[in-house]
Amino acid sequence: MNTESKDKSPGFFSRLRARLNKGDSWLTYDLANLAPGGKIDEDTLEELETLLVMADVGISTTEKIIEDLRKQLARKELKDIDALKAGLERVLTGILEPVEQPLAVDGAHKPFVILMVGVNGAGKTTTIGKLARRLKDNGKSVMLAAGDTFRAAAVEQLQAWGERNDVPVVAQPSGADPAAVLFDAWQAASARGIDVLLADTAGRLQNQQGLMDELAKIKRVLARHDESAPHETMLILDASQGQNALTQAEKFHDALGLTGISVTKLDGSAKGGILLSVADRLKVPVRFIGIGEAAEDMQPFVARDYARALLSGGAHSETA
Numbered sequence: 001m002n003t004e005s006k007d008k009s010p011g012f013f014s015r016l017r018a019r020l021n022k023g024d025s026w027l028t029y030d031l032a033n034l035a036p037g038g039k040i041d042e043d044t045l046e047e048l049e050t051l052l053v054m055a056d057v058g059i060s061t062t063e064k065i066i067e068d069l070r071k072q073l074a075r076k077e078l079k080d081i082d083a084l085k086a087g088l089e090r091v092l093t094g095i096l097e098p099v100e101q102p103l104a105v106d107g108a109h110k111p112f113v114i115l116m117v118g119v120n121g122a123g124k125t126t127t128i129g130k131l132a133r134r135l136k137d138n139g140k141s142v143m144l145a146a147g148d149t150f151r152a153a154a155v156e157q158l159q160a161w162g163e164r165n166d167v168p169v170v171a172q173p174s175g176a177d178p179a180a181v182l183f184d185a186w187q188a189a190s191a192r193g194i195d196v197l198l199a200d201t202a203g204r205l206q207n208q209q210g211l212m213d214e215l216a217k218i219k220r221v222l223a224r225h226d227e228s229a230p231h232e233t234m235l236i237l238d239a240s241q242g243q244n245a246l247t248q249a250e251k252f253h254d255a256l257g258l259t260g261i262s263v264t265k266l267d268g269s270a271k272g273g274i275l276l277s278v279a280d281r282l283k284v285p286v287r288f289i290g291i292g293e294a295a296e297d298m299q300p301f302v303a304r305d306y307a308r309a310l311l312s313g314g315a316h317s318e319t320a
């Protein structure tokens with residue numbers, strides 16, 4: 001069976017499936033145990049409810065899922081564990097599908113500016129590197145802007161990705177005003193007719209008001225020169241942070257008006273449930289998911305693949 005989607009990388013779905021379920025806390029491992037006699041009833045749903053909450057799906061989203069399954073049960077659609085799995089997959093896909101909206105670079109904007117934001121260590125700089133590679137492979141010209149002027153090694157890290165992908169990097173000495181760096185980069189990109197400008201920023205916690213204001217300022221400065229910029233304000237969320245990632249997403253969205261979210265570190269965390277909460281509560285498009293550090297370990301988010309990966313066994317799937 002070919003469950004791969006439109007995407008070029010044939011191994012990504014199986015790798016996602018294998019890596020997502022590597023941990024033992026995602027509900028897949030227990031699903032068959034939910035109904036020892038094979039009968040699905042209210043007790044089964046209650047147990048499933050607990051599992052979903054433990055898997056970081058969040059209380060309100062979990063309630064919504066269980067409510068939907070309860071209706072299926074009442075309609076006698078949940079005859080056995082396979083029917084429950086299929087029913088659950090439908091519900092999860094239904095929650096995820098509305099946020100399956102791939103990033104589209106609008107050629108009318110030159111440069112199309114993507115501003116990366118998120119807490120410390122979420123994967124902003126790595127995602128920029130991976131995205132630079134992707135965009136180049138798709139024939140776009142790319143420039144990187146080192147807007148993280150705070151962390152000493154941040155500029156070198158970005159430059160390393162720049163060299164690897166053969167894309168120019170605009171940087172200033174550390175301590176410089178990030179808004180000034182990004183404006184500089186915008187001018188350079190604009191003068192050279194660059195298609196996409198990827199702007200890095202320093203990590204910050206959602207409750208550090210001064211630093212959140214700094215991001216708002218960066219947006220204002222960019223908008224002064226192109227009122228439609230930035231064209232994408234993308235939050236990078238580390239899946240291993242569980243429900244805390246939802247809080248981050250809500251706060252960043254309130255402060256900046258996010259247009260996209262990418263989720264990293266879905267490998268080795270077994271916390272894939274967080275994406276359901278984020279999709280259900282925020283309704284912000286989910287652009288990419290990351291399952292490793294290499295450039296090919298990032299792919300556009302596909303709702304059905306993701307729901308399937310959550311619900312299928314991991315250990316034996318590498319070649320499935």
Ligand SMILES: Nc1nc2c(ncn2[C@@H]2O[C@H](COP(=O)(O)OP(=O)(O)OP(=O)(O)O)[C@@H](O)[C@H]2O)c(=O)[nH]1
Nearest residue numbers: 120121122123124125126203264265290291292293
């Ligand atoms: N396993 C795994 N590691 C990842 C993934 N994405 C990023 N990382 C790693 O996470 C670490 C932090 O990534 P960075 O890209 O530096 O994160 P950042 O958000 O730029 O961090 P700051 O600039 O310090 O705020 C690095 O070691 C990355 O290689 C992923 O999808 N899976």
Ligand SMILES: [Mg+2]
Nearest residue numbers: 124125148154
């Ligand atoms: Mg960084």
